[in-house]
Amino acid sequence: MFNYDINSLKDQLSIIIMDNISADAFQWLKTHEINYQAGIFKGAFVQMPRKVGKTKITCSEDLSKQLKATRPGFTIDGWTTDRLCxxxxxxxxxxxxPKDEYIHLIDDLISAAEMNEQVALYSALPVLPYPASWxxxxxxxxxxxxGSVLEAIMYQNPYPAEQLSEGAWNQMVLKxxxxxxxxxxxxxxxxxxxxxxxRILADxxxxxxxxxxxxxxxxWYLIGKFVDTPLLQAMKQGVFNKNVDF
Amino acid sequence: MCCSHNEEERVIPTEKTSEFFDIDAIKGMKFFDPHVHMTSRTTDDYQAMADAGIVALIEPSFWLGQPRTGSDSFKDYYSSLIGWERFRSSQFGIKHYCTIGLNSREANNEPLAEQVMEMLPLFIYKEGVVGIGEIGFDDQTAAEEKYYRLQLELAKEAGLPVQIHTPHRDKKRGTQRSMDIAIEHGLDPSMVIVDHNNEETVQEVLERGFWAAFTIYPFTKMGNERMVEVVKKYGAERIMVNSAADWGISDPLAVPKTAALMKLRGINNHDIELVTYTNAISAFGQSGQIDEQDFNAVVDQSLRFEGNSILRGGQQPRMDKSSIIIS
Incomplete structure (x- = not known):
């Protein structure tokens, strides 16, 4: 289901969350973790900033390293409390x-998400179960x-490189x-x-x-490996633009 | 009042001079437009609003000029208010809030209204949703009344303010009825903003403890000269002005222009600030969703960081509109 050790990650995140939100808010979050009912769950997701605030997370370097060890590439640096929770x-x-219901739930949340909810949903991609489904x-x-939604997908997110097809990956980089x-x-x-x-980037x-x-x-760094004779000639001659030095 | 009016006419030599909108008159002031339909406005409007000192606004959900035929159109519209439009606004340094509700005209399509009512709880608790609105009466039909009442209950349950649209036709009666029903449902008048007031409705709205909003909108609603007189007569408490600018001939600068006119006509700065900024925040801030700190995203487009110009918060670069060159 998960492609990493979910229990370790949850334990690590729990410690970080506990350090960053009030005891009442933590209690509230834990209740929603245990009891699942679709409507209530969606409500909790939507109301997150009202319950846990939106302050920047502080996290020890040690814990940050542990997160990366548990789920390679995953980081919460610069996140806010609502995003993390x-x-x-x-x-x-x-x-x-079950899987079907879970996929339906995520689809539902995305389809009605405001900006910060979208940021959280796309930040979650690398740690969600059933990775191929997203x-x-x-x-x-x-x-x-x-901008913030694109950054949630593009910045410090291991999911696109791991899962996207070549076409989709190329689109992301170009974008x-x-x-x-x-x-x-x-x-x-x-x-x-x-x-x-x-080729796309050279064009x-x-x-x-x-x-x-x-x-x-x-x-040019991304093109470097694939420079062929015509492209190299073009770069040398500066045919892209006479005013530009290569 | 009459005398001070004469006084002003002596100070301001000709009507022509007073008609010119001198933006310097309100330099350094900040404004909050609590009713403006940005979805139907251009980026030029956003730019002009930011330049005139508008730091935040509320976009009430309303109809789109023609009836929607399915509930998904409502869903996409609500989503755009909390998503794309909010982002678009942020690019110009303006904090965007919204109110969510089923508007009165479309309440008359009952099968659709039922589906929209089911959807509303999904949206009203979202971040930056500062009330249920704009709701109320248009034709004053039974269906309008039914969905108005249901949405008042929803607002009460969610602890959100209500933004009431009062009808264009049979306005006085419609306004009274809207207030009566709100009271009947146990809403505290301090949680209700009655919009589109005029000289005929304002007194009762204020006396009953509601917030009185005025829409400065050419030809059909309030003019801002009349607005100045209203403030002179009733004071600034619980009164606010908005532009309700939409796809009709309207003015997204109505709030700063009204502030400038109030200043020219001798209303003190404190009262101007109440009417064009503070009161709207006090009223809609009861949602717990407005933080003035969020307005201070000061944009300095000339700032450079490691040689790259920074458009903070995804700010849009400026273009020189007076130039024939477009680069």
Missing amino acids: RVYLLISAAKNI VSRCTEGIRSNI AFFTDKQINEIQGLDERANKELA YAKERYAAGRSVDSML
Whole structure:
């Protein structure tokens, strides 16, 4: 069901949550973890900021390392309490309901999610059960134009590199360049680099230069491995734009 | 009042001068527009609103100019208010809140209204939803009354303020009826904002302890000169102004313009602030969803970090509208 040790992760997250929210709020969260009823669960997910607040999480380096050891690539750095508690609630529900119902629940939550709920849902992708089930949802999320939602998928999230098809992965990386995202925050760039992506990015660079605009230099890093003779010639001659030095 | 009016006419030499909207008159002031339908406005409007000092707004859910034919259209509309539109607004440094409800016109399609009522609990508890609205009467039919009552109960249960749309036709009667029913359902008038008031309705609304909102909207609702007189007569307590700007000929700068006019006509800054900022926050802030700290996302587009210009919070870059060059 989970591709990592769920019990360890839950224990670690519990400690972090307990340190970051009030005792009453923690108690409230625990109640919803144990008793599952669809309507009440959805209500708890929606009301999270009212119950646990929206302050930035503080977390010891040791715990942060433990999280990464339990679920490689997973981090909660920079998260707020509502985001973390929402993710915690989502992974807790898995033991209470069968797979079909769980998938239906996530779909339902996404379809009516406001911005911060969307951020939490996409942040949860790497720790949700049934990892292969969320590929189309993740691909859909990449179509969003809301900055924070894109960042939840793109930044420090191991899920896209692990699960997306080559086409969807390439779209995500291209979109990251297109929307001025910090490319180095994307996990798995080296592992998922591919020739088709290199071609897409080279075309993108040409188009940008033709318009007199620049590109993020990380683009050349991703193209590097796949430079062939025509592309190298083009780069050497600077045919992309006479004013640009390569 | 009459005398001070004469006084002003001496200070301001010609009507022409007073008609020009001098944005400097309200420089440094901040405004809250508690009723504006941004979904139907352009990015130019957002930019102008931010420039005029609007730091936050409320977008009430309403009808879309033509009737919806299925419940999914409602769902997508509510989702857009808490999602895309909220994000769009943030790009201009304006904090976006909304009220969620079944509007009176579409309450008349009962089979659809039933489905919408089922959906509402999914949305009213969302972050940034500051009330149930805009609800109330349009034609004043039995169906409108039924769904108005049901939504008052929902508001009570959720502890949310109610934003009441009062009808354009048979307004005075409709306003009284809206208040009577709210009281009958045990709502505290301090949790109810009665919108689209005029000189005929304001006194009773205030006397009964409700909030009185005024929509400054050309030709059909209040003009802001009349608004100035209302504030002079009734004071600033529990009164607020909004633009209700939508897809009709309307003005998203109605709130700052009214503030400027009030200033020109001698209303003190404290009262102007109450009517154009504070009262709306006090009323809708009862939802627990408004934090003034969130307004202070000051945007300085000239800031640079490691050589890259930063548009904080996903801010949109500025374009020079006066230039013939579009780059």
